[in-house]
Amino acid sequence: xxxxxxxxxxxxxxxxxxxxxxxxxxxxxxxxxxxxxxxxxxxxxxxxxxxxxxxxxxxxxxxxxxxxxxxxxxxxxxxxxxxxxxxxxxxxxxxxxxxxxxxxxxxxxxxxxxxxxxxxxxxxxxxxxxxxxxxxxxxxxxxxxxxxxxxxxxxxxxxxxxxxxxxxxxxxxxxxxxxxxxxxxxxxxxxxxxxxxxxxxxxxxxxxxxxxxxxxxxxxxxxxxxxxxxxxxxxxxxxxxxxxxxxxxxxxxxxxxxxxxxxxxxxxxxxxxxxxxxxxxxxxxxxxxxxxxxxxxxxxxxxxxxxxxxxxxxxxxxxxxxxxxxxxxxxxxxxxxxxxxxxxxxxxxxxxxxxxxxxxxxxxxxxxxxxxxxxxxxxxxxxxxxxxxxxxxx
Amino acid sequence: xxxxxxxxxxxxxxxxxxxxxxxxxxxxxxxxxxxxxxxxxxxxxxxxxxxxxxxxxxxxxxxxxxxxxxxxxxxxxxxxxxxxxxxxxxxxxxxxxxxxxxxxxxxxxxxxxxxxxxxxxxxxxxxxxxxxxxxxxxxxxxxxxxxxxxxxxxxxxxxxxxxxxxxxxxxxxxxxxxxxxxxxxxxxxxxxxxxxxxxxxxxxxxxxxxxxxxxxxxxxxxxxxxxxxxxxxxxxxxxxxxxxxxxxxxxxxxxxxxxxxxxxxxxxxxxxxxxxxxxxxxxxxxxxxxxxxxxxxxxxxxxxxxxxxxxxxxxxxxxxxxxxxxxxxxxxxxxxxxxxxxxxxxxxxxxxxxxxxxxxxxxxxxxx
Numbered sequence: 001x002x003x004x005x006x007x008x009x010x011x012x013x014x015x016x017x018x019x020x021x022x023x024x025x026x027x028x029x030x031x032x033x034x035x036x037x038x039x040x041x042x043x044x045x046x047x048x049x050x051x052x053x054x055x056x057x058x059x060x061x062x063x064x065x066x067x068x069x070x071x072x073x074x075x076x077x078x079x080x081x082x083x084x085x086x087x088x089x090x091x092x093x094x095x096x097x098x099x100x101x102x103x104x105x106x107x108x109x110x111x112x113x114x115x116x117x118x119x120x121x122x123x124x125x126x127x128x129x130x131x132x133x134x135x136x137x138x139x140x141x142x143x144x145x146x147x148x149x150x151x152x153x154x155x156x157x158x159x160x161x162x163x164x165x166x167x168x169x170x171x172x173x174x175x176x177x178x179x180x181x182x183x184x185x186x187x188x189x190x191x192x193x194x195x196x197x198x199x200x201x202x203x204x205x206x207x208x209x210x211x212x213x214x215x216x217x218x219x220x221x222x223x224x225x226x227x228x229x230x231x232x233x234x235x236x237x238x239x240x241x242x243x244x245x246x247x248x249x250x251x252x253x254x255x256x257x258x259x260x261x262x263x264x265x266x267x268x269x270x271x272x273x274x275x276x277x278x279x280x281x282x283x284x285x286x287x288x289x290x291x292x293x294x295x296x297x298x299x300x301x302x303x304x305x306x307x308x309x310x311x312x313x314x315x316x317x318x319x320x321x322x323x324x325x326x327x328x329x330x331x332x333x334x335x336x337x338x339x340x341x342x343x344x345x346x347x348x349x350x351x352x353x354x355x356x357x358x359x360x361x362x363x364x365x366x367x368x369x370x371x372x373x374x375x376x377x378x379x380x381x382x383x384x385x386x387x388x389x390x391x392x393x394x
Numbered sequence: 395x396x397x398x399x400x401x402x403x404x405x406x407x408x409x410x411x412x413x414x415x416x417x418x419x420x421x422x423x424x425x426x427x428x429x430x431x432x433x434x435x436x437x438x439x440x441x442x443x444x445x446x447x448x449x450x451x452x453x454x455x456x457x458x459x460x461x462x463x464x465x466x467x468x469x470x471x472x473x474x475x476x477x478x479x480x481x482x483x484x485x486x487x488x489x490x491x492x493x494x495x496x497x498x499x500x501x502x503x504x505x506x507x508x509x510x511x512x513x514x515x516x517x518x519x520x521x522x523x524x525x526x527x528x529x530x531x532x533x534x535x536x537x538x539x540x541x542x543x544x545x546x547x548x549x550x551x552x553x554x555x556x557x558x559x560x561x562x563x564x565x566x567x568x569x570x571x572x573x574x575x576x577x578x579x580x581x582x583x584x585x586x587x588x589x590x591x592x593x594x595x596x597x598x599x600x601x602x603x604x605x606x607x608x609x610x611x612x613x614x615x616x617x618x619x620x621x622x623x624x625x626x627x628x629x630x631x632x633x634x635x636x637x638x639x640x641x642x643x644x645x646x647x648x649x650x651x652x653x654x655x656x657x658x659x660x661x662x663x664x665x666x667x668x669x670x671x672x673x674x675x676x677x678x679x680x681x682x683x684x685x686x687x688x689x690x691x692x693x694x695x696x697x698x699x700x701x702x703x704x705x706x707x708x709x710x711x712x713x714x715x716x717x718x719x720x721x722x723x724x725x726x727x728x729x730x731x732x733x734x735x736x737x738x739x740x741x742x743x744x745x746x747x748x749x750x751x752x753x754x755x756x757x758x759x760x761x762x
Contacts, residue, residue, distance in 0.1 A: 027583035041614045048613045107620055119427050120420035121434050135739035136732045137694040140708055144732075147715070148724040333599035340701055347601050360609040364602060372597035 017133055045361060052358075060357045061086075067352055069344040071260045082353055089349030096266055096345055097332040097374070103271035104331060106325075108278025121248045126279065134276040139337050141273055146265035153261075153361050156252055165245050167253060170261065174246040177257035177345040181240035190233045194226045201225055262343035266335065274331045278324060285320035286312065317389040325382035336371070346370060449729070460720055472723040473730050476714050480730070483550020483705055492541065493553050496533040499526065500560065508745070510752070512693035523564055530557075546624040552734065558628055558706060559693045565632035566692060567685070570639025571678075575669060577640065578647055588640070595637035600698055603634045608702040627699050635692045640687050646681025647673065679753060686746035690739045707731055 015021050049056055061083040068078050073091040076084060114126035125223035133141070151170055154160065167174040205217045246256025289312050297307040339348035350367040354360055422428040452467025455474075463469035473480070482493055503526055506518040534557070537543045548559065576588030595603070607630030612620060621629075650673050658668030678685070700709030712725040714720060 023581050027581045030581070030587060031583050043702060044616050045613045047617065051617060118420065118423055119430055119437075121431050125434055131740060131743075132736070135694075135736045135743065137697040137708065137735055139697040139700070140728060140731055140735070143708070143712060143724070144728045148728060151724070303616070336601045337698070338739075339601065347599065351605070354605070354609065360613065364606055364610060368598045368602050371599055371602065372594070373524045383518040 004065070038153070049361075053251075054358045055171060056359065056362070060353075060359055060362070061348070063357075065364050069349070071258070071263060071344065072340065085349050085353060086346075086366065086370075088344060089346035089377070092338075092343065092349075093332075093335055093345040093347075093370075093374070094155050096263065096335045096338060096343070099267050100270040100274065100335065101328050103267065104274035104278055104327070106132055107271055107275030109282050111275060111279035112282025115279060116286060128278045130279050133272055134274075134280075138269060138273045138334055139340060141269040141342055142265055142337055144226060145268045146261065150261040151266055156248065159248070159253075162285070163255075167248070171252070171258075172261045173259040173264065174253045174256045175259075176243045176245050177255075178241045179244055181242060183237040184240040185233050187240075191226070191230050194229045198222050198225045222311045226309055260343070262338065265341055266338040266343050266345075270331055270334060274327050274334070277327050279332070281323035281327065282316070284323070285316035285318075288319045289315045314389065318386075321382065321386045321389055325379060325386070328378050328382065332374055332378060333371060398469075433598050460723075468726050468729075469723055470726060472714070472720050472726050476711075476720075479714065480551045480707065480710060482553050484548040484711060485544060485550070485553065486548070487732035489536075489542070489544060492533045492536070492544075496530045497553075497556070499533075500530065500556075527561070527564075546622045549624060550710050552707050554624070554705070555707040557698050558624070558631065558696050558699065561628055562631045562635060562692050562696070563689050565628075566635040566639045566688070569633065570688075571674065573636060573640035574643035574647055577644055592637045592640050595634055596641070600631070600634050600695055601701060603630045604698060604702050606630065623702070624704060627702060627704055631692065631696065631699075635688060635695075638688045638691070639685065642684030643677060643681050645684055646677035646679070649680040652674045682753070683746055683750055686742060688744050693737060693739060693742075707734065 015025050030317055062079070065076075065082050065085045066078050067081050067085075069076055069085075069088055071092070072088045073095060074084070074088060076088050111126045111129055114122050115130065117123045117126070146288075153168060153170040156167075156169040156171050159167040159174075161167045165176050202222060209217075244255045244257075246253045247256075293311055293315065294307055297311040298304075302310065335345055336347035338345045342348060346367055350363050353388050354363040357363065421431045422626060452465045454463040454465055454467065454469050454471055457463065457471040458475065459471070460469070462471055476657050478487065482490055482649050485493060503522045505519055506512050507515055507522055509515075512518070530540065532541065533536065534549070535544060535546065559626075573588045573592055576584050579585045579588070604627060607626045608623060611626050611629070654672055654676065655668065658672040663672065696706055697708040699706045700712065703709075705713065711731050715722075715724045715727040
């Protein structure tokens with residue numbers, strides 16, 4: 001055997017037996033494998049699209065959508081474009097997610113604290129809520145609210161009503177809606193300004209109290225700073241708000257503002273389901289605070305409320321925030337289940353567009369990118385929050 | 395004899411007083427507590443009473459059709475008449491024994507693998523993930539050795555939910571382990587690929603993946619190659635949950651002390667051997683709570699298959715309740731489905747808590 005053959009074999013073998021070289025070989029293999037796989041798929045997709053005569057690209061976004069939606073935050077008619085339909089879906093997804101996050105947080109914190117209550121009955125009911133609702137699929141809960149509860153409400157003609165202005169029927173909740181007139185914008189402006197003034201005033205007063213060691217300012221000053229200017233400007237501009245009152249005409253309600261049952265069902269189910277998970281996170285967070293912390297706080301003379309506000313909650317929040325973020329992300333992603341009852345959130349709208357255009361790749365790419373971005377935004381906000389409640393390292 | 399008698403009397407007194415003292419402490423501690431207790435008791439008792447009235451007292455149990463349900467209570471006739479459909483889907487009635495036999499085999503191996511004191515658990519586990527799926531597929535689908543073919547399009551109900559959930563769990567754990575090892579790999583390319591897959595999947599809802607599996611997967615494959623819809627959905631479900639499983643397992647991998655990795659390396663084990671025989675057994679144990687949570691979520695999420703037109707349990711009940719013959723029987727159907735899911739999911743969470751407890755105590759023993 002020639003020497004060169006031996007060295008060639010040895011060199012080849014060293015690709016496997018030398019750890020550094022082997023690592024390189026393995027990585028190149030992995031990358032090549034994934035790249036070839038993706039290329040193969042892309043090639044198949046192109047072949048299939050050509051064979052099935054499906055258009056590609058995003059030209060369809062300008063075309064006429066041709067379908068209606070039961071509820072939308074922006075104006076939308078069948079004449080609007082697919083692009084606008086996507087916007088409707090994204091806004092509805094954001095709306096239901098925000099509503100869900102607020103309600104689930106309130107419910108979750110309440111139930112999490114209730115699970116640690118010293119009252120046996122409250123504790124047991126909270127436990128039943130958490131264990132019961134957590135173990136039943138969300139989609140089933142959405143169906144329950146939509147078909148079994150809201151579907152069982154009377155027809156619009158026999159709608160339940162409160163003083164003929166708020167109506168509840170199986171087509172949703174219809175209620176009076178304020179329509180701002182000229183000069184209305186001054187009121188919210190003044191409201192924001194006076195709330196800011198209240199905050200500045202309060203900080204000043206707290207600083208002074210701390211210096212002087214006593215409470216010097218009367219309690220009513222704060223609220224008065226907000227209420228008086230707002231009331232004054234409201235009356236000066238002549239109460240520039242008229243109400244659109246819903247009325248039953250023919251087969252449906254005209255005027256007012258309608259909360260569609262799809263929204264209510266999805267909102268209830270999402271909040272109640274996610275609330276059960278948040279309750280567990282809250283309970284875990286509170287239990288994670290060392291008992292000595294509470295004892296120490298009481299020993300230096302803090303009241304029960306002060307102990308909770310200044311000692312327990314800040315420490316519990318550190319433990320609660322990461323799982324809470326996860327639950328917010330889950331809730332946002334789960335809002336896509338609204339599609340099952342026809343709430344026109346992103347997934348519902350993209351499903352319709354997908355069926356009409358057949359451009360599955362583009363539509364799903366847009367949908368996934370939007371969900372990804374929303375999740376990223378929520379994660380960023382929550383990470384900021386986490387940083388503020390986190391341990392202040394020196 | 396005075397002693398025992400007095401003791402006895404004191405005992406009786408204590409038995410009467412103890413509940414009173416207990417109630418004072420736990421129900422009527424403060425004024426606010428008492429108000430809360432009374433309000434909560436009133437609401438929960440009236441709710442439970444109404445539910446009991448509806449589900450038991452006023453319910454109709456016997457009959458053949460909607461017309462037999464004349465009371466205001468639950469119409470359990472709906473469940474009774476449709477029971478076989480809810481369990482087996484559209485499987486031919488003559489072939490139910492095949493489903494039952496497969497279920498028995500799965501249940502037997504399941505008990506064997508999961509019962510902590512059973513002998514030869516490792517072999518049972520090996521059988522459960524290799525031989526069992528093949529036998530089960532042969533039984534359920536048929537086609538060879540004299541069994542007639544039952545297309546997967548006819549599968550449905552509890553049976554399909556169990557098939558999808560079990561195969562989803564096994565596949566998700568398998569790919570989850572690979573992804574978790576990949577994410578902690580020393581090779582940057584492998585780490586980067588695994589991390590991007592996990593994070594991409596976790597950023598989107600399951601429905602988008604299921605739509606991909608049902609609408610896009612046929613486009614991904616060469617012309618003429620196609621899978622059954624159920625199989626595509628199963629793949630979508632497994633690949634979606636593999637990303638979450640990977641994160642749960644990664645937590646376990648991080649909990650294994652560095653010394654274990656180094657010890658395995660120093661006795662000359664290759665990467666895969668050290669992972670399989672040293673690291674993973676410890677990591678999976680530590681990750682068990684997370685893995686169980688992921689499994690429970692996966693089981694609940696099998697309901698999403700109805701969105702792509704597969705009649706798993708919720709889908710078939712929903713379709714039956716929307717049938718004009720039975721219109722308005724939603725609540726009965728939902729209660730039935732909810733009870734089944736609750737039984738399995740709550741059962742799993744109890745099992746996982748028990749295992750955790752057992753392991754927690756054994757770890758304490760190790761620590762001395």
